[in-house]
Amino acid sequence: MNWEKLTFSYTKTNTIILSHYKNGEWGPLESRRDDNISISALSASLHYGIQAFEGLKAYRGKDEKIRLFRPYENAKRLRRSADYLGIASPDQDMFVEACKRVVLENIEFLPPYEYRASMYIRPFVIGVGAQIDLVSPNEVLFIVAAIPIGSFTGSINRPAKVLLAQDHDRAAPMGTGSYKLGGNYAAAIVAGVNAKKEGYSSVLYLDSSKREYIDEFSSSNFFAIKGNSYITPDSESVLPSITNNSLMQLAKDDGMSIERRRIKLEELETFEEVGACGTAIVILPVSRIDDKLNNKSYMIGDPVTTGKMCLFLYKKLTGIQFGEEKDIHNWCLAVEK
Ligand SMILES: Cc1ncc(COP(=O)(O)O)c(C=O)c1O
The missing domain is CATH 3.20.10.10 (D-amino Acid Aminotransferase, subunit A, domain 2)
Structure with a gap:
């Protein structure tokens, strides 16, 4: 990677982490190499904007340790947004586990300390499943992606x-x-x-x-x-x-x-x-x-x-x-x- 040239734009990394909420429960967190997902064209996320997202970062420290900054706060905020939409959201532990996992599975995209760049983590929930009626969908995908981004230090x-x-x-x-x-x-x-x-x-x-x-x-x-x-x-x-x-x-x-x-x-x-x-x-x-x-x-x-x-x-x-x-x-x- 050319760490110096990083900006705030998308780079395909190794995996995204995904879980499917259906029949009242979340499925296991899965790693997917493909960042294309298949959902019904009639999903409420596509028509009625039934989606909520978060943004946090992972940093490689001076001591080489990898840190997430206040991820439980992002987990709480995602739940608050999802509750507003009336859709399911992961609990705090599931949210944080998915964030940790996406970092580890994409570790070679985490910029070295000296560049003061970081890895942006994008967790989100989207309402899926075919519907046209104006009700909160009871099928949801929770996905977390990780993208190396620049330092903005300038x-x-x-x-x-x-x-x-x-x-x-x-x-x-x-x-x-x-x-x-x-x-x-x-x-x-x-x-x-x-x-x-x-x-x-x-x-x-x-x-x-x-x-x-x-x-x-x-x-x-x-x-x-x-x-x-x-x-x-x-x-x-x-x-x-x-x-x-x-x-x-x-x-x-x-x-x-x-x-x-x-x-x-x-x-x-x-x-x-x-x-x-x-x-x-x-x-x-x-x-x-x-x-x-x-x-x-x-x-x-x-x-x-x-x-x-x-x-x-x-x-x-x-x-x-x-x-x-x-x-x-x-x-x-x-x-x-
Ligand atoms: C509208 C808006 N306000 C404020 C913020 C800053 O929030 P945070 O510090 O949690 O990233 C963001 C960034 O996500 C935003 O999109």
Whole structure:
């Protein structure tokens, strides 16, 4: 593998792990070399969007140990999303066992420590079985795939500009924004691609009822630093990010106060730092947010130098993930044969 050239794109690896839920129970976890699956063309996942997914990473540490970061949190979140759809989901032990197994069976795709790249793990559930009626399917596939991805390490040193969503919303109030369902991403993909063409790294969404308060970015949570505070939106339409939750803990450990509250768009002007955070990117420092509807740009911090809290939190979190920092919260789970 050319580890340096890895980005966030698909590479076929050795196996995927699969289990079939039918007649009220999960079948055994199976390894499949073929990543093509055969399902009914009338599956509810294909017609009604009955699917939920997760994303986490495996890291090869400085000590050569392999670590998963907080996989039980992803297991809980998958169950929460699947429950929303009314479909079966694996329990936490089955979820974690499948994640460990997919790493071990694809071990040669796990990047060496020195590249600071990782293996992205994509667990998901899809409703299968022929149906046209609008009911939750009682047949489900649980699949876990593993894909080597790049380090994104350059991103932490390059403050980015993002675009404020102007002509569409991602999630309705009391809608599906806080669940990890494909439909949320379908609603935002074209806008994201178009924003990238214009040189933006991401799209920032506001609350869709009044468009007054900040929600989150298309695939990451929002946080800001002001004085000694770590501030992040309190909104029912954002995904409960495991990265954001971890950063809040690390900020708290460092003596910062945590403010989880509604954040007005205009407050952007008062922040010293803004970051987008999520599993893939870890932290993307944001120095400019363009509101094209109102012909306004919000500038935050220095346009070329990453703020010190973003840098501190990034180093601390990735340090824990790569076994360089003490894992005082026991977030990492070792993967051993
Ligand atoms: C919409 C959205 N928000 C936030 C996140 C970050 O969540 P996490 O830190 O659990 O990866 C993601 C990434 O999965 C996302 O897609």
